[in-house]
Amino acid sequence: xxxxxxxxxxxxxxxxxxxxxxxxxxxxxxxxxxxxxxxxxxxxxxxxxxxxxxxxxxxxxxxxxxxxxxxxxxxxxxxxxxxxxxxxxxxxxxxxxxxxxxxxxxxxxxxxxxxxxxxxxxxxxxxxxxxxxxxxxxxxxxxxxxxxxxxxxxxxxxxxxxxxxxxxxxxxxxxxxxxxxxxxxxxxxxxxxxxxxxxxxxxxxxxxxxxxxxxxxxxxxxxxxxxxxxxxxxxxxxxxxxxxxxxxxxxxxxxxxxxxxxxxxxxxxxxxxxxxxxxxxxxxxxxxxxxxxxxxxxxxxxxxxxxxxxxxxxxxxxxxxxxxxxxxxxxxxxxxxxxxxxxxxxxxxxxxxxxxxxxxxxxxxxxxxxxxxxxxxxxx
Ligand code: GLY
Numbered sequence: 001x002x003x004x005x006x007x008x009x010x011x012x013x014x015x016x017x018x019x020x021x022x023x024x025x026x027x028x029x030x031x032x033x034x035x036x037x038x039x040x041x042x043x044x045x046x047x048x049x050x051x052x053x054x055x056x057x058x059x060x061x062x063x064x065x066x067x068x069x070x071x072x073x074x075x076x077x078x079x080x081x082x083x084x085x086x087x088x089x090x091x092x093x094x095x096x097x098x099x100x101x102x103x104x105x106x107x108x109x110x111x112x113x114x115x116x117x118x119x120x121x122x123x124x125x126x127x128x129x130x131x132x133x134x135x136x137x138x139x140x141x142x143x144x145x146x147x148x149x150x151x152x153x154x155x156x157x158x159x160x161x162x163x164x165x166x167x168x169x170x171x172x173x174x175x176x177x178x179x180x181x182x183x184x185x186x187x188x189x190x191x192x193x194x195x196x197x198x199x200x201x202x203x204x205x206x207x208x209x210x211x212x213x214x215x216x217x218x219x220x221x222x223x224x225x226x227x228x229x230x231x232x233x234x235x236x237x238x239x240x241x242x243x244x245x246x247x248x249x250x251x252x253x254x255x256x257x258x259x260x261x262x263x264x265x266x267x268x269x270x271x272x273x274x275x276x277x278x279x280x281x282x283x284x285x286x287x288x289x290x291x292x293x294x295x296x297x298x299x300x301x302x303x304x305x306x307x308x309x310x311x312x313x314x315x316x317x318x319x320x321x322x323x324x325x326x327x328x329x330x331x332x333x334x335x336x337x338x339x340x341x342x343x344x345x346x347x348x349x350x351x352x353x354x355x356x357x358x359x360x361x362x363x364x365x366x367x368x369x370x371x372x373x374x375x376x377x378x379x380x
């Protein structure tokens with residue numbers, strides 16, 4: 001695609017997502033967009049799920065894309081809701097405190113320079129630290145800390161929660177957050193990444209002895225397959241851990257995960273929900289994994305030296321994915337939908353959110369468009 005054609009395509013795509021976000025502001029003020037749509041429509045939900053921050057994240061991106069105050073009132077209401085949730089510890093027995101407070105508190109601190117949001121991020125990081133097991137050197141993913149079924153489970157998604165801890169060390173000067181995040185990322189690299197650079201979704205440790213037990217899927221096709229979204233979280237997440245720690249092995253791992261992901265892309269560049277599937281399988285795609293991977297590949301490309309011959313390749317694949325999403329996977333011709341990306345899969349195994357819009361898919365699609373159209377300083 002020529003540069004000029006690319007700019008025209010990107011500009012009209014940015015206009016499309018900004019219109020959606022503006023329209024959604026009328027409904028989602030203190031309420032949030034849920035994890036997944038139902039019949040392609042998001043129903044307003046209270047700030048209780050792990051996905052609540054993808055809406056405010058989109059509002060911050062929209063503010064930056066337009067450099068306007070048009071989204072400020074909703075952002076302010078959302079920020080109050082996130083502080084309230086943290087103060088009352090509403091449904092926060094999850095490692096996704098990272099997703100929740102990176103896209104609210106940290107984004108607000110960076111974009112609006114609010115000192116109170118810096119404090120909120122540190123308060124959230126302190127809560128996330130309670131999930132860290134010194135013995136196993138991992139952050140427990142799900143459930144309460146006394147739950148024997150969940151104690152000792154780490155999951156690949158958690159790499160995206162670590163930036164909250166990196167941020168807390170950066171602004172407080174206390175290295176405890178960074179050390180825990182680094183240890184968790186190393187355990188993920190050692191145990192969740194397989195020798196062929198596919199990934200387990202989740203992995204168990206014995207938190208009494210610290211011994212590694214084994215991998216298990218929750219949302220993938222099988223324990224030994226490679227869940228597409230997990231691989232995408234890994235590409236982006238290891239790149240971020242490289243960025244925050246300087247450990248070059250993380251960028252090597254991110255590249256290997258990216259290479260595997262790219263090698264499994266079907267003809268139209270939008271992955272199936274598990275990378276075990278290919279064209280002809282009759283399985284669903286996961287557009288949200290594609291959007292996350294596009295952001296991860298763009299960040300990976302940005303972190304590589306110009307002399308690295310993969311620098312341009314990763315950026316080119318990200319652009320191909322974005323062009324394919326724009327061409328065949330948005331709601332442009334589905335006016336009844338208030339989502340942005342069609343064909344996401346939340347959890348195929350429990351038939352939850354299959355062939356629907358995903359709030360994080362929409363967020364990462366807007367993030368990738370932002371990355372492609374302006375110089376953007378990441379919230380992560
Ligand atoms: N982090 C949960 C998911 O990707 O579905």
